[in-house]
Amino acid sequence: MAMRTPLRAAKRATSSISSTPALSAYGLQWRRGNATVAPVTQPATGSKGPTAMVFMNMGGPATTDEVHGFLSMLFADKDLIPLGPFQNYIGPYIARRRTPKIQKQYAEIGGGSPIRKWSEFQAAEMCKILDKTSPETAPHKPYVAFRYANPLTEDTYKQLLADGFGGGNGGRAVAFTQYPQYSCSTTGSSLNELWKWRTRLEGKRSTGEVEPAGAIKWSVIDRWPAHPGLVEAFAQHIEAKLATYPPERRDGVVLLFSAHSLPMTVVNRGDPYPSEVAATVYAVMQRLGMKQKYRLVWQSQVGPQPWLGAQTSDTVKEYMKKGQTDMMLIPIAFTSDHIETLYELDKEVIGEDAEGHEGVKRVDSLNDSPVFIQALADIAKAHLDSGEACSQQMTLRCPKCTSERCLASKEFFQGQQKYLEAAT
Numbered sequence: 001m002a003m004r005t006p007l008r009a010a011k012r013a014t015s016s017i018s019s020t021p022a023l024s025a026y027g028l029q030w031r032r033g034n035a036t037v038a039p040v041t042q043p044a045t046g047s048k049g050p051t052a053m054v055f056m057n058m059g060g061p062a063t064t065d066e067v068h069g070f071l072s073m074l075f076a077d078k079d080l081i082p083l084g085p086f087q088n089y090i091g092p093y094i095a096r097r098r099t100p101k102i103q104k105q106y107a108e109i110g111g112g113s114p115i116r117k118w119s120e121f122q123a124a125e126m127c128k129i130l131d132k133t134s135p136e137t138a139p140h141k142p143y144v145a146f147r148y149a150n151p152l153t154e155d156t157y158k159q160l161l162a163d164g165f166g167g168g169n170g171g172r173a174v175a176f177t178q179y180p181q182y183s184c185s186t187t188g189s190s191l192n193e194l195w196k197w198r199t200r201l202e203g204k205r206s207t208g209e210v211e212p213a214g215a216i217k218w219s220v221i222d223r224w225p226a227h228p229g230l231v232e233a234f235a236q237h238i239e240a241k242l243a244t245y246p247p248e249r250r251d252g253v254v255l256l257f258s259a260h261s262l263p264m265t266v267v268n269r270g271d272p273y274p275s276e277v278a279a280t281v282y283a284v285m286q287r288l289g290m291k292q293k294y295r296l297v298w299q300s301q302v303g304p305q306p307w308l309g310a311q312t313s314d315t316v317k318e319y320m321k322k323g324q325t326d327m328m329l330i331p332i333a334f335t336s337d338h339i340e341t342l343y344e345l346d347k348e349v350i351g352e353d354a355e356g357h358e359g360v361k362r363v364d365s366l367n368d369s370p371v372f373i374q375a376l377a378d379i380a381k382a383h384l385d386s387g388e389a390c391s392q393q394m395t396l397r398c399p400k401c402t403s404e405r406c407l408a409s410k411e412f413f414q415g416q417q418k419y420l421e422a423a424t
């Protein structure tokens with residue numbers, strides 16, 4: 001596809017994270033029941049190991065040169081931005097037009113998105129914990145699969161095969177969404193993409209068709225909006241920022257939980273994201289003892305159609321006018337820094353809308369929070385123990401969903417249950 005050229009032309013780093021040798025390189029050692037001694041740097045292979053832990057997210061351009069490729073893929077994604085029968089023409093056109101503006105934004109936040117750095121760090125740290133807490137599924141090997149940037153899902157899937165998962169060997173992989181709250185435009189899109197590459201690289205599987213022998217057995221962690229560890233990590237970051245206000249002002253600080261908005265067409269299709277974001281906010285507020293006033297507001301709308309509000313920037317401006325000048329912005333739907341925190345919140349909302357008022361602050365993203373990384377490990381451990389291919393909730397389509405991709409990919413992941421069970 002012509003629209004992918006810029007990204008593909010960029011130097012492709014391998015999508016597997018550690019520099020440890022491919023699993024296949026230490027040969028029979030990884031096969032179940034084999035008693036070969038593991039290399040000292042690797043944990044012993046458990047009865048159900050090894051396990052690939054694949055962190056799914058949208059990704060971001062690592063350099064300004066990758067912005068065009070990133071936007072080209074983003075505007076080609078029918079699960080995110082359906083542009084009708086002319087998507088292949090309109091998508092590249094919009095991507096080209098937006099590139100200079102978005103390049104400028106990335107240049108202002110240091111020249112690229114930090115999402116790959118944080119995702120790789122979080123995945124690797126989580127796997128170290130899992131190797132201890134879930135020895136039977138060890139070793140846990142961290143991977144990152146991005147939807148619009150390197151390492152792309154396609155490349156990560158190929159890396160999994162090169163590392164000895166699937167491709168006739170069997171082996172288990174967990175698709176772990178890094179969006180805490182489920183939207184069909186984010187996690188749904190990543191799962192549809194993963195399913196697409198599974199069918200392309202490991203053989204077709206439509207209803208009634210036999211599972212390709214020795215293919216990867218997939219399971220999915222599809223949402224975790226109110227996990228106590230996630231809630232604790234957010235709460236601790238909020239408390240730390242609150243502590244920077246003089247004691248006599250703290251009770252009056254308004255908490256503005258800010259999440260990426262959705263077009264109203266997606267909300268009205270029945271997308272679960274708004275209610276799951278609200279669930280996170282409510283759980284965090286309960287943990288904080290409901291001591292502060294708060295609102296859930298929505299940012300980053302693109303294009304002219306109606307989006308879910310109230311908008312973050314309008315909210316800050318309106319409250320400022322009303323004399324409410326102590327406010328904390330809390331990015332609640334993304335777990336690491338990205339252009340929407342570093343540019344939109346810090347530079348536009350705080351720098352411009354609030355005119356740099358010292359009472360308006362942003363809470364740090366979770367990034368390397370050890371509480372958060374422990375939460376990821378707890379979520380993964382519970383999933384591995386459950387033996388579940390995917391949650392019940394994931395199998396329910398939006399009331400107004402008409403997408404064949406959603407239907408087929410949900411059927412695929414649900415259908416993995418019998419292969420997982422057969423393997424245990």
Ligand SMILES: C=CC1=C(C)c2cc3[nH]c(cc4nc(cc5[nH]c(cc1n2)c(C)c5CCC(=O)O)C(CCC(=O)O)=C4C)c(C)c3C=C
Nearest residue numbers: 059060061080098113183185186260262302333338339340
């Ligand atoms: C939970 C997070 C996100 C949801 C939900 C989401 C939905 C959504 N996004 C668009 C359109 C665009 N998003 C863009 C960038 C972008 N989106 C998110 C997160 C969510 N999007 C992030 C974190 C980013 C930035 C990535 C980074 O590197 O930091 C863009 C590109 C930027 C631009 O052109 O303004 C677009 C376009 C839609 C239409 C949508 C729901 C349907």
Ligand code: FES
Nearest residue numbers: 184397398401406
């Ligand atoms: S759009 Fe939500 S399930 Fe298809």
Ligand SMILES: [Fe+2]
Nearest residue numbers: 058260261300
């Ligand atoms: Fe977005």
